[in-house]
Amino acid sequence: MRRLIVRRLLQTLPMLFFVSIVCFILVKAAPGDPVRSFVTPNMHAADIERVRHNLGLDQPLYVQYFMWLKECLTGNFGYSLVNHQPVLDQILERLPATAGLMASAIALAVIIAIPLGLAAGANRGRWVDKLVNMIAYIGNSLPLFWLAILMIYFFSIKLHWLPSMGMRTIGTDSALDVIKHGILPCIVLAIGFLSVYVRYIRSSTISQLREDYVQIQYAFGSTKRRILFRHVMKHVLLPIITLLGMSMGDLVAGAIVTETVFSWPGIGSLGMTAVRGMDYPVILGITLFSSVLLILGNLLADILYGIVDPRIKTTR
Incomplete structure (x- = not known):
């Protein structure tokens, strides 16, 4: 496992270098x-050229x-052209809001997708399967x-059940208020991934139910529910771990849209504000930071896959 982590970390270096060039x-x-x-209107051409030189x-x-890459390696992503604050400080300030929203959406999508996918796969061709498939296709087709x-x-x-925007009510500082503000953006962000996870779990459940160990469990008198949640679910979770790493890019893109609509004070709304204001240092910093999150997400998926599946540990 240690070799796997070191190898994956070394592979990320050229990838980050390439991503920085593209960005x-x-x-x-x-x-x-x-x-x-x-x-400013009173500036002369020489003053403008002096600013360009500086x-x-x-x-x-x-x-x-x-020059930009050298500063980034030292932790200096520059200063915003709009508010003249350090770019890295602004990103780190908004990172907890984005990370909390993304983690909540992924957890909600997985928790709901596992029983739905198992039920659809175990009842292939029946009304349960058709209903779950219809919901999954509708959820996958809706624009965020x-x-x-x-x-x-x-x-x-x-x-008037839930607040429509922001992360906190003015004058209120409680965890319950943050949760109430985060329910709608969390649900919206989770629905798109829920549809994909349900379809993967359904197909994986159908293939697992054809395996010999399932028939052996039936021969020992195990119930269908026990086989699904005690044996099949372990094998179904393996492709979900890989899918989580692959969906990090869509998760970041979805968070940008969701944060913008709900005025959620995260990295996504900061990026949209920077795009509208042509704040190039902030755009570069957020793009590079999002790429790092995507690469780390795939690395974490590889590590979790090795922990869940012991066969990877013994494979060169």
């Missing part, structure tokens, strides 16, 4: 000029990249932003 080129190719954030934007593109607006309309505007 830098994409941001530089975007329309707009960051110098405009410092330009920002290092008059250097060749590869020089700008290595439309679903979020629909949830706000019904549960916040019409029924």
Whole structure:
């Protein structure tokens, strides 16, 4: 297991280097000029060029990249062009809100998907299977932003059950208030992944029920429920662990949309604000930080897969 972790960590280094190059080129190719954030109507052309020189934007593109990469390796992601605060401090300040929302959505999706997928796979072709499949296809087809607006309309505007935006009520500082604000964005973010997980668990359950160990358990007098939740579920969870690592990219993208609609103070809403304000240092920092989270998520999935499946430990 230690070799697996070390090997995966070494493999992430060239991947991060490649991701940093792509992020830098994409941001530089975007329309707009960051110098405009410092330009005032009374500035002369010489003053504008002085600002461009101080920002290092008059250097060749590869020089700008290595200067930026050098600062990133020391933990300095630059300063925002809008509020002039350190980029890393802003990301770390909003990271707990995004991490809490993503972890809650994944936990909710897995907890609901396991019994639904097992029930659909165990009753293949019956009304339970058809109902679960219909719900999964509908959930997979709904756009997140439309679903979020629909949830706000019904549960916040019409029924007045839950708050529609933000993370806390002004003047209230309690965990219950944060949970109430997080219910709607958590449900919206979980629905998209719930549909995918249900279909994977269903197909895996169908294949596992054909294995010989299931017939042996039936021969020993075990009930169908006992076989499903005591034996089949162990094998079903293996592809889910891999799927969790593969879905990290969609999770980050979904969090950006969800946080923007619900005004959730996370990294996603910070990124959208930076895009609207052409705040290039913040955009670069968030893109690189999200890539690191994606790579670490896949690394964690590999480690968990090795812990759950002992056969990986003995395989070179």
